[in-house]
Amino acid sequence: MKLTNDRAAELKEDFPIFRRKIHNQPLCYLDNAASTQKPQAVINAIKDFYEHSYANIHRGVYQLSQEATEQYEDAHDAVGKLIGAGENEIAFTRNATEAINLLSHTIKPLVEGSTILLTEMEHHANLVPWQQLAKKEGMKLSFIRMREDFTLDYGDAEQKLADDCAILSVSHISNALGTINDVKRLVGLAKKNGALAIVDAAQSAPHGAINVKEIGCDFMAFSGHKMLGPTGIGALYGRHELLEQMEPFQTGGDMISSVTYESAQWNDVPQKFEAGTPHIAGGIGLAKAAEYLQNIGPESISAWEKELLKHTLESISSALEKGDIRLFNPGHKHSAGILSLNLAGIHAHDLASLMDDMGICIRGGHHCAMPLMNKLGVAGTARASFYLYNTTDDADRFVAGLKKAKEMFN
Template sequence: MNKKDFPIFEHHPDLVYLDSGATSQRPRQVINSITDFHEKENANINRGIYTLSEQATEKYKLARKKVADFINAKENEIIFTRNTTESINLLASTIKPIISKGKNEILLTEIEHHSNLVPWQEFAKKNNMKLRFIPLMENYELDYDKAKELINEKTAILSITHISNVLGTINDIKLLIDLAKEKKALTIIDAAQSVAHMKIDVKKLDCDFLVFSSHKMLGPTGIGILYGKKDLLERLSPYQYGGGMINTVSYQDSTYADLPEKFEAGTQNIAESIALGEAINYLEKIGFDKIKEHEKGLLNYALEKLNEIECIELYSPEKDKSSSIISFNLKGIHPHDVAQILSDNNIAVRAGHHCCMPLMKKLGIPGTVRASFSIYNTKEDIDRLIEGLKKVQEVFK
């Protein structure tokens, strides 16, 4: 793990970047791959019968294979989208025909990002279904006993986050998937906050669908992933229509391409898809054992130092149930004020409701300050954060 691999720190050597939960920084290899494509290889894919187009198509296909191998899926089970949000919206727009008859409940958790809540609210309204929620306990973990009651014969869909983008809570998704499978419910996992920090194996999880974004795992913006089991994806109707996703077209009717092209209408984000492959190469070269060890060390050190600060309120589960995200407040100081003063000291954190307004209401707070770590962070970054928080308290004495 080396900050020198990330050009942003060369341009901003004093920057303490603790907002990787919103978007991660990109290593040089990822940035260079985008530049190289546009300078040396730019052409559209799946269309041209000439060398540049064929090379671009091959690289695009290789990127899909890298993503598939990364999560232990098949290539035709990987759909490129714009982001996690679009992946979930794709499912919410197409999943109704594969829901078993007699099922009318969608089960989420109380800690979902708006992107895994609002689409299901709309789906429920349109299809006369009910939303139910696995509650959050006072220790910032899900209530699994209650989950066992909520997952029943009426459960149509279980759509849950792997790691909370606010609390950092690592949910026992395998337990919940298995419970849902017993009731023949469809399972969707939001892995946006986990895929860069731990090994994901969709075969072992046995989830039906899994979604995540490139930009939270050292890759570029504009690329999201939808994994789905092949037999289920084949039963879904296309999400968008146009060039690239068709087989035959007449004036009156059309037939559609096989997976995965069926869900990829129009020209795709080619360079960004290739760059995602480079981000995967970078993560795999380090290895998730080292990544986990490094980030767990940062988490433990940060929690230890934060607990030494007077009047701090932490919103975090036990260390072994937490990832590289910590939310907190300083009593009597609005989180936006905390973030602004930290910014004045070149420390980047997130402040607000983090696209989790219902969770904030449950916690009885307007928002939190969130520090989220990645492989390029160091203990020195944590020390700077602590110094910055002490300055905040001095300002508000």
């Protein structure tokens, strides 16, 4: 179903939080790259589980435990379906960060080569774990250059992938710039050079159609809370044969098949990667979120967000002088619904605080991408990021906020 203003306004009604006001004004939520609001269906799924089916999983022979186990296991399939994963190719983690940490702790035996290749636009979650692995294993970190138009330099990528690359880990969509990276092309190049290919899909899995088989990546990581699901649950996709070969990340209960005083045998995938009692309700809530997204249609979500971005960019260019604003965005054709900017003479935190006074939630800061901010020569930016429930009215309030901030500070 195509998303329009009317449809987005209708969808807002699915989200109880939009009934509240912020500083006496209707909530205008534009910090979706940080986290998204929750529809009633997700809240109800979690509530229903605790009220009617709650028990620990994989343990009890009683009915409640069986119901809980079934719902939790089915949740893996629902989440996998959203990204085109096969059976037993999804392990639940706390979030994308933990999924990448799982990889940085376990994949070394699977790789040949000495370089870990990232991009200059990574979130700290897809940078710091690899710095740690590089230190521990004496590997080298390398970064695909970003061009001045905020897109990746694919020639540079080609060269660096051919240079003893062991692991390519790249964000699908930059959380700080909105840039959509051509992961299919990068993964293809990585495979040609025998490197393992990982996609950080924290900003893409929630916002558009993704198929891991089509991209061809070995692993993919994403978070539940950025896609209408609860916090504390995320997912790692891995090709089944790789997940089979890997050693566990954490050990303990539930991830074993048998244990003696001296040693242990690992359980099957994905349980091998889910030590201890997991976030059962979180998994069930995330599955409901995946179902909600499927019902709307991932393609229509990305198309609508692009339209909102285009609308915002056009409004900005008529509302503000070119010299008063610096945009950090590759243009709507190459960008998801994320817009980073700075107004001349106004700190990003001042802009975000001013917007808050108007009931508008945007992010100001380094967006967990400090090296990128350094490269751009700024301490931070102000960022608006859209989702399926945003309307052009939200975008217009944002642009009006920019105009007001400029008037107040000049």
